Amino acid sequence: MEPKTYAEAGVDIHKADAFVARLKHSARRDGHKRLWPAAGGYASVYPVAGNLAVALTTDGVGTKLLLGLEQKKLDTIGIDLVAMCVNDLLCVGATPATFLDYYATGKLDEQLSDDLVAGIIEGCDQSGMLLVGGETAELPDLYQHGHFDLAGFAMGTVSREALITGENLKPGDKIIGVASSGVHSNGFSLARKLIAQDHPLRQTLLTPTAIYAQPVVRLLNEYPGAIKGAAHITGGGWTNITRPNKSLGYVIENHLPVPEVMKLMSETVATEEMYKTFNMGMGFCIMTDAAHVDKVIATFQASQFNAMVVGEIFDKKPALKIRGVSQKEIVFATSAK
């Protein structure tokens, strides 16, 4: 039977959330007061000297790597790995600095390793980051033949002034959507089951995740304070839009083009499920005041990203309303994170 939801495909995002919540509860509370509160919890921000902090994130590419193995194309998976980490760093206003990878496999394959590292270095170059280290673990017995896993760790620097807290967001601020390059690295447990192996669109699933570092770092430098909130549309799909400030409402009315492969999946998956699993053509959002809208859009366009005003912040809950994609507006009461 074809799965119709992410849960049916074997991924329980709520159980994962409960685990994350437990983790926060268990960890030493007092020490965590040292961290600077950053918008959306996309990265942890640890002060190291007066006005300066480092932002830290970790992520993997999920089952996109199984698709890479199937299609015998692994030289861009490293870009996805870097992208998943670095786009999170950007959401707190950090400038990407360093990256480390953890690569574990049953038996080291030099061609595969070379391909993976080539992608990681390409991703780091696109992000202005240095690949400064990594761990290569050969774990016979743990990974099945030919299988492997990858995790990435990114560090950026952020000054107190550049930190995005989400606190300055207010009703009337605009939401600028930036185009994704495709499915990016989320929802693959579902996508792999819905797009048949012989379907011509299957290989487009491997298009590397867009890295938004260049334009976002330019905005941070050239228009300090202009980015009042930012959202990486990652696991949880569009519910991520609400993360920068949970006390506000968000409405999306205009839409970037939806990739063909998502249109195809929409034929069997409910629209609401699609929007809480995939990026639906919008990989990143910037929230800014009306005065900065044109500059933000122009900066993304200068880096060859399609960007436009997709919606607005408002003061009424529920948190997120999506208009114009189904007969009734879609309402999400809260974000998944």
Place this chain on the structure above:
Amino acid sequence: MEPKTYAEAGVDIHKADAFVARLKHSARRDGHKRLWPAAGGYASVYPVAGNLAVALTTDGVGTKLLLGLEQKKLDTIGIDLVAMCVNDLLCVGATPATFLDYYATGKLDEQLSDDLVAGIIEGCDQSGMLLVGGETAELPDLYQHGHFDLAGFAMGTVSREALITGENLKPGDKIIGVASSGVHSNGFSLARKLIAQDHPLRQTLLTPTAIYAQPVVRLLNEYPGAIKGAAHITGGGWTNITRPNKSLGYVIENHLPVPEVMKLMSETVATEEMYKTFNMGMGFCIMTDAAHVDKVIATFQASQFNAMVVGEIFDKKPALKIRGVSQKEIVFATSAK
């Protein structure tokens, strides 16, 4: 057939080294000049402001976690994960600050997750680090039922003065060995095959890796400059001793007690192979001048670690001579890293 070497157990440390070397070669050379050179390459040291840098490491626990699954004891594996990262940070003179974990599994199991996190938090507490984040990935199809993998990422801070470069080491300096708590987290692909499942010593393999943060941070604070070199005895066994400064020689003549489980494995594995795979009772080394020997030993003893002078730096190659463990002295020409 019982494996007699680490390679026969399925781990090719030389192939892994070649991969790491290729990675260094491929990465952007110019950018890497920004990094501060630190002794032994145990951590990457990235300057963030004037006199201050952050040190970064990543590691996993290898197949020790398969033993944890077999023995249904996973609440200390997190300590191993933290230890493997934090003991590396200490080798460059960094004070541990933050930790993130990556935990991937086929299907999230709440009890197992709780156990793992409990260990990670315990390890962070022992290290004076904050657990500031992590990624929990549910990857059906990638991990076999009940299997999972763990990676850790540690960050510490280090001033230019505290940085251990290994450059101050000179002939006549003393090597202080600090006791391990057991096998720590290296060599498990071999150990799991050599110690029978019903052997009473098998469960001692799970003893958590010792964390040397408390005494080492005390030494860094109370006796600045006293630590001229440090070595975490991790993958590659005692060849790690040579990492702080490759232009010098190292001789070990006195020996901390060798754990019973290693004596047992020595019955089937050649002595040389044992010393380049396991810690043989010594989990960490500090290299210091004669004037600081008593203070270093007393500081470790105050933290309940057995420590003593085990050898000395000399100016002649080959790099490492081990005396008193077999009829002829064992000579290693170079370190594995």
